[in-house]
Amino acid sequence: MTLTLASAGESHGPALVAIVGGLPAGLLLDREAIDADLRRRQEGYGRSPRQQIETDRVEVLAGLRHGRTLGTPLALVVRNVDHKNWTWGMAPWPPEGEPAGKGVKAVTLPRPGHADLPGVLKYGHDDVRNALERASARHTAVQVAAGSVAKALLGTIGIEVHGTTVDEEGLRRRVDEARAARDTVGGIVEVRVTGVPPGLGSYASKEDRLDARLAFALMGIQAVKGVEIGDGFAVAGLFGSAAHDEIRVDRRRDTNHAGGIEAGISNGEEIVVRAAMKPLPTLMKPLGSVDLATGEAAQALVERSDVAAVEALAVVAEAAVAWELARTAKEKFGGDAVGDFVAAHRAYVERIAWS
Numbered sequence: 161m162t163l164t165l166a167s168a169g170e171s172h173g174p175a176l177v178a179i180v181g182g183l184p185a186g187l188l189l190d191r192e193a194i195d196a197d198l199r200r201r202q203e204g205y206g207r208s209p210r211q212q213i214e215t216d217r218v219e220v221l222a223g224l225r226h227g228r229t230l231g232t233p234l235a236l237v238v239r240n241v242d243h244k245n246w247t248w249g250m251a252p253w254p255p256e257g258e259p260a261g262k263g264v265k266a267v268t269l270p271r272p273g274h275a276d277l278p279g280v281l282k283y284g285h286d287d288v289r290n291a292l293e294r295a296s297a298r299h300t301a302v303q304v305a306a307g308s309v310a311k312a313l314l315g316t317i318g319i320e321v322h323g324t325t326v327d328e329e330g331l332r333r334r335v336d337e338a339r340a341a342r343d344t345v346g347g348i349v350e351v352r353v354t355g356v357p358p359g360l361g362s363y364a365s366k367e368d369r370l371d372a373r374l375a376f377a378l379m380g381i382q383a384v385k386g387v388e389i390g391d392g393f394a395v396a397g398l399f400g401s402a403a404h405d406e407i408r409v410d411r412r413r414d415t416n417h418a419g420g421i422e423a424g425i426s427n428g429e430e431i432v433v434r435a436a437m438k439p440l441p442t443l444m445k446p447l448g449s450v451d452l453a454t455g456e457a458a459q460a461l462v463e464r465s466d467v468a469a470v471e472a473l474a475v476v477a478e479a480a481v482a483w484e485l486a487r488t489a490k491e492k493f494g495g496d497a498v499g500d501f502v503a504a505h506r507a508y509v510e511r512i513a514w515s
């Protein structure tokens with residue numbers, strides 16, 4: 161069974177929910193480790209006061225007994241503490257005896273760069289909130305929880321995943337500058353994966369390519385506008401002799417321009433991927449927009465928002481890469497019980513004599 165992930169939840173709704181399917185039974189999960197990842201996602205220079213309202217913690221409603229997976233769907237929940245301020249505005253049901261939406265002011269000033277305008281046009285909403293609540297990156301919280309579970313599975317076969325920002329010092333300076341100007345910034349994050357044997361992914365079809373799968377996983381995160389594998393865009397300007405990684409007799413490489421992936425398959429070197437994040441689109445000094453209620457020119461909505469979320473993106477990107485690698489590894493090694501998964505990995509690395 162392949163790993164599956166379904167999620168639901170609005171930014172100010174009661175909770176975020178994820179259902180993880182296809183996990184082998186017997187996998188030991190560490191609540192502290194999942195909560196630590198959730199905390200990392202909330203930290204970082206340039207975040208908004210929302211992060212002080214929320215203290216994300218994972219709740220497990222199904223699929224786990226005494227810390228070990230049962231081989232059944234794992235149900236993860238992260239509550240939105242801020243929902244208490246939105247019990248009326250984001251009530252799933254109209255409050256008892258009241259007409260739906262009474263007293264709730266519709267948002268009609270779409271922000272450029274957000275889901276606001278295309279979202280209301282597509283779904284026929286007359287309140288921008290109906291689009292922005294789900295489009296918000298708030299639900300990356302539950303994706304980070306699922307990524308943490310994926311890291312636990314990968315850990316059983318010695319694979320480790322780490323996300324960081326690129327150029328931390330410069331980032332802080334730019335955040336200070338942007339905050340003073342009531343503006344926002346983006347940035348670049350990098351995810352490195354160690355312990356991956358050659359052979360994850362395939363050249364057989366584009367759906368199987370590990371590079372394509374990682375790019376899909378990263379582009380699926382809000383505000384990611386570019387993905388690089390290894391030297392990425394820079395290789396376009398190099399000669400071939402400088403762009404490829406010579407093979408030693410022990411089948412390892414001294415360089416890693418390919419970022420650990422050749423022909424859509426891991427080659428045993430460290431996997432290195434980068435994602436570029438656009439500057440956040442909610443601006444305290446808003447851009448021009450239209451009031452959808454009147455059709456008049458107006459300034460876009462100003463709502464509490466981060467100046468930057470690049471450090472948070474590093475954690476979300478780590479989770480996305482871990483998830484996709486765990487999915488690929490589960491397809492290759494299978495296993496209904498975690499011991500089967502580990503044994504299949506061991507048999508495989510023995511066959512290719514890889515250590």
Ligand SMILES: Cc1cc2nc3c(=O)[nH]c(=O)nc-3n(C[C@H](O)[C@H](O)[C@H](O)COP(=O)(O)O)c2cc1C
Pocket residue numbers: 208273274275295296297300381382383384438440441442443464465466467469472473476
């Ligand atoms: C971790 C994280 C936090 C974010 N926080 C904010 C925020 O506070 N304000 C904002 O305007 N956008 C924020 N974004 C970006 C928006 O969610 C995103 O730009 C928007 O949904 C439009 O999607 P797109 O940029 O993928 O086109 C965040 C993104 C991530 C990954």
